[in-house]
Amino acid sequence: MPGSLILVDLSTNLGRRQFANPVFVASGTFGYGFEVERLADISKLGAIVTKSVTLEPRTGNPPPRIVETTGGMINSIGLANVGVERYISDYLPQLQGGGADFIMNIAGSTSDEYLKVLEKVEAISTDIAGYEINISCPNVSEGGMEFGVSADQTARLTRRLRKRTERLLIMKLSPNVTDITAIGLAAQDNGADAVSAINTLVGMSIDINSQRPDIYRTLGGLSGPAIKPVGIASVYKLARKLSIPIIGIGGITSAEDVIEYTLAGASAVQIGTANFRDPACGINIINDLRSRLEDSNIDRYQSLIGQVKTYQ
Amino acid sequence: MKQIDALIVANRQLAHQIWQMELAAPDLADDITGPGQFIEILISASWEKPLRRPMSIAGYTDGKLTIIYKIFGPSSHQLSQRAAGDYLSIMGPLGNTFTINNQLFPILIGGGVGLAPVWWLHRKLEAAGTAHALILGARSGEEHFIESQPDKNILLTTDDGSAGIAGTVLVPLPAILANNPNSMVFSCGPEPMLRAIQEFTADKQLPAQLSVESYMACGLGICQGCAIKTDGARNKPFSLVCTDGPVFDAGELDFG
Ligand SMILES: Cc1cc2nc3c(=O)[nH]c(=O)nc-3n(C[C@H](O)[C@H](O)[C@H](O)COP(=O)(O)O)c2cc1C
Numbered sequence: 001m002p003g004s005l006i007l008v009d010l011s012t013n014l015g016r017r018q019f020a021n022p023v024f025v026a027s028g029t030f031g032y033g034f035e036v037e038r039l040a041d042i043s044k045l046g047a048i049v050t051k052s053v054t055l056e057p058r059t060g061n062p063p064p065r066i067v068e069t070t071g072g073m074i075n076s077i078g079l080a081n082v083g084v085e086r087y088i089s090d091y092l093p094q095l096q097g098g099g100a101d102f103i104m105n106i107a108g109s110t111s112d113e114y115l116k117v118l119e120k121v122e123a124i125s126t127d128i129a130g131y132e133i134n135i136s137c138p139n140v141s142e143g144g145m146e147f148g149v150s151a152d153q154t155a156r157l158t159r160r161l162r163k164r165t166e167r168l169l170i171m172k173l174s175p176n177v178t179d180i181t182a183i184g185l186a187a188q189d190n191g192a193d194a195v196s197a198i199n200t201l202v203g204m205s206i207d208i209n210s211q212r213p214d215i216y217r218t219l220g221g222l223s224g225p226a227i228k229p230v231g232i233a234s235v236y237k238l239a240r241k242l243s244i245p246i247i248g249i250g251g252i253t254s255a256e257d258v259i260e261y262t263l264a265g266a267s268a269v270q271i272g273t274a275n276f277r278d279p280a281c282g283i284n285i286i287n288d289l290r291s292r293l294e295d296s297n298i299d300r301y302q303s304l305i306g307q308v309k310t311y312q
Numbered sequence: 313m314k315q316i317d318a319l320i321v322a323n324r325q326l327a328h329q330i331w332q333m334e335l336a337a338p339d340l341a342d343d344i345t346g347p348g349q350f351i352e353i354l355i356s357a358s359w360e361k362p363l364r365r366p367m368s369i370a371g372y373t374d375g376k377l378t379i380i381y382k383i384f385g386p387s388s389h390q391l392s393q394r395a396a397g398d399y400l401s402i403m404g405p406l407g408n409t410f411t412i413n414n415q416l417f418p419i420l421i422g423g424g425v426g427l428a429p430v431w432w433l434h435r436k437l438e439a440a441g442t443a444h445a446l447i448l449g450a451r452s453g454e455e456h457f458i459e460s461q462p463d464k465n466i467l468l469t470t471d472d473g474s475a476g477i478a479g480t481v482l483v484p485l486p487a488i489l490a491n492n493p494n495s496m497v498f499s500c501g502p503e504p505m506l507r508a509i510q511e512f513t514a515d516k517q518l519p520a521q522l523s524v525e526s527y528m529a530c531g532l533g534i535c536q537g538c539a540i541k542t543d544g545a546r547n548k549p550f551s552l553v554c555t556d557g558p559v560f561d562a563g564e565l566d567f568g
């Protein structure tokens with residue numbers, strides 16, 4: 001019957017945790033969530049991944065910190081954040097009231113630092129859904145990315161964190177490596193429930209008049225639609241080797257992009273740079289995704305995961 | 313603060329490479345607080361340029377919001393091609409405002425692209441009948457869109473001397489100050505100009521508020537991308553132009 005309504009099931013699973021839909025917002029691009037409450041009904045989002053939090057507050061890198069590039073942007077924020085104490089005292093209470101599932105993103109320069117942040121949150125009572133571990137930030141001189149480029153370090157860090165939480169544990173991977181699947185396997189084999197990919201790609205641009213880099217620290221992280229094919233390829237490669245779910249990130253601006261990531265092997269996605277242009281885009285993408293699946297008579301989002309039909 | 317598709321009521325050239333656009337934005341009325349505030353404009357639906365452009369508000373009356381912009385690249389050129397009757401996606405109003413001190417004579421200084429907030433402040437003071445001075449600077453006369461009226465303390469400067477006073481916006485300042493020793497400066501414009509005003513006002517111990525610009529991604533205090541150096545003011549080494557500013561006390565700013 002034309003126009004018949006099928007009820008689309010958008011829910012998805014990561015580890016033992018179910019989410020109402022697969023559209024999350026990415027760390028560093030949605031603040032702590034409530035900043036955009038005036039512009040969008042954040043409770044509709046699959047989940048909010050909050051800005052990377054470190055043990056101590058960080059003021060970040062000197063400006064200029066961002067520049068727009070063709071189809072993207074380069075940033076070198078340097079993990080400016082309020083630190084775990086204030087995250088717990090000022091931000092968690094607001095997040096709990098927001099109605100959306102939320103995931104805390106943690107960064108650190110030593111594995112002890114990651115651990116201490118996680119332990120502080122585990123020590124309190126909170127309905128946080130889980131942790132995303134940022135081992136892939138290109139914008140700090142110490143730590144951060146060093147974990148994400150070494151399978152051994154990733155293995156050790158994942159193992160230590162796993163022992164201290166029952167909650168969803170996601171390792172966020174860097175594309176700035178020779179073989180992303182080696183890092184992904186290290187995370188999986190040491191207890192991660194999921195991996196997310198990708199963080200930003202190392203990028204650089206130069207003002208040819210002043211002959212200075214556009215970013216104070218010269219190199220930064222490239223994000224936005226320009227990196228989507230790299231994100232898709234990373235998810236695809238991971239999906240072929242890993243059995244745990246993958247969260248696809250990189251350049252998503254539409255429901256079509258969500259489907260593309262899903263076909264490549266993602267069980268959920270995160271929207272980053274597109275939030276800056278339209279903080280409500282996540283909500284629109286969820287609605288579009290529902291209509292698209294309805295129109296194609298697909299009643300379960302999860303039935304699309306990894307369904308890409310390769311030539312060989 | 314809202315995100316709306318605003319109807320373009322008018323879009324016309326005021327002077328060489330200087331344009332003015334009028335937008336119907338009655339929904340923003342409740343949040344409009346005054347000169348300094350800005351909006352984030354989505355220039356094009358294409359993702360070639362993913363980010364919005366911050367643009368100072370140059371006026372707001374009867375639900376109509378004005379911006380004044382200078383053509384200096386593809387994005388501002390694209391904006392000038394938009395016709396009345398089209399819609400433009402805007403987010404705002406964002407940011408803080410200039411704060412007039414009733415005890416002090418306001419000297420308003422605007423230059424280049426940074427003219428908008430100063431223009432709005434001028435119009436508001438004019439409407440309120442508050443005595444003040446306005447200095448607008450440009451490279452040459454063709455970039456000016458008003459006539460100078462020295463009797464009303466409205467002065468123009470040009471780098472090339474083709475109109476008004478030859479030289480920078482600092483040239484007419486001493487004469488104004490001689491008549492109004494208890495003054496306060498309000499300014500917006502290119503960084504070299506702001507730097508010069510910062511030095512001048514520090515030297516003369518004049519209070520001054522400067523509205524600064526920076527690249528922005530979110531405009532909402534989320535991305536931390538618009539940070540500028542504030543030399544420990546407000547107890548932090550960096551401040552966010554979008555939420556701590558764009559207006560700062562001159563002494564807080566560290567132009568490096
Ligand atoms: C301004 C900015 C700040 C970011 N901050 C963080 C962060 O604190 N932690 C993190 O894990 N990723 C951070 N990211 C990376 C994003 O979460 C995301 O992985 C990346 O931008 C790719 O997605 P996109 O192309 O949709 O933006 C940041 C990205 C941007 C643009």
Ligand code: FES
Pocket residue numbers: 527528529530531532533534535536537538539552553554555
């Ligand atoms: S523009 Fe994002 S914090 Fe100011």
